[in-house]
Amino acid sequence: MTTSTSASSRLSVMSMAASLPSVGGYSSATASIYSKRATTNILERHLNKSRGAEVSLNAFAFMFSEMLQYTQKRVHGIQDLERKLNELGYRVGVRALDLLVWRDKNNKRETRVLGMLYFIHTTVWKTLFGKQADSLEKSTENEDEYMISDNDPVISKYISIPKDVSQLNCGAFMAGIVEAIMDGCQFPSRVTAHTVPIEGYPLRTTILIKLDKEVLEREEQLK
């Protein structure tokens, strides 16, 4: 998979280089319009600009649907499917974190659990889904558990889970993203997704974050 994507991206880079005007061509008016068009190419776009860089929800829905169908053919059971989705999300999360840290203006590194979770709750959610998550809670029973809830997750907007796999939550993909971001910021944890419907929001998904022991120990020292 990696080889094919890298090959195709290299291809597009090459074709782009061929289509770009030759050096010095930027001076003429027509060439500057031409080069402006060329900058709409995703590889040419400035990384800091997020406006207008949104992806069509329909395109995403179709791709996610294909991802699910592809994964479903290659797993045994729902647990396995969720694990696979988590892995796919992890790959997204690693990249998303890189981009977000690059874009983040205050250049701050989160060292506390709450700050980190708040970063995910607001910044990450806003970048990925165009809105903040709906709640961030701490478990009353377990010291090491936190929950981020989304009342209407974009990811499963068009998905209806059939009865025979009713335990499945496609939010496992989101959980994977969160896990990667937590891992990348040195907050190793286990992240899972659960469906917790409330009045008016039958698709409400809760991302459960279970922090590793070392994170809690460090948190104690920082107090």
Add this chain to the structure above:
Amino acid sequence: MIFSIYIINKAGGLVYNKDYSEGLSKLTSNEYLVLAGTFHGVHAITSKISPVPGSSGIEMLETDTFRIHCFQTLTGTKFLLVADPQQPSIDHTMKKIYECYSDYCVKNPFQNPEMPIRSEQFDVHLLKLVKSVGGLVVSHTLQQQQSQYNSNNNQYQNVQPYNTSSVDPSAQGSSNLPPTLPNIASSGLGLGV
């Protein structure tokens, strides 16, 4: 008033049927399949016998008490809308139904193309759509299902950010999923004519 909606796949099999009005005489599930298959055949014949080349098939069938409107997508899926002769803006309704179908069936990874539609969200949104275009006489069963659907979700209270009264998702799990609306085209396919 909209009486019923049927969806016929490109092979002429009924993949979805639902009634939205009370007091309609019911057919058996087999008769529904025959109806769909027959319409599929008639549609094909009408487009062939047309004196004008490249004509589409039957688009509307009118009687004193109802009209059957048919909309065929580019992929050959047919949407049948049984409605009152006075029902306005059928074209718009049809487009909305198609939109609903492409959103909640085509984009649903658990929905196999050309197979009977079992998509909870499709049911919910189609019901909402039919209600919005007016004239839905909510039948007893539908009302019951709807209230059951709502009460099932009542047990969870709204929680605010950063509060400590939290839910344990692992305990509640997904066993409390709302029930799907019933009366989806029960089964069977591929009844050609």
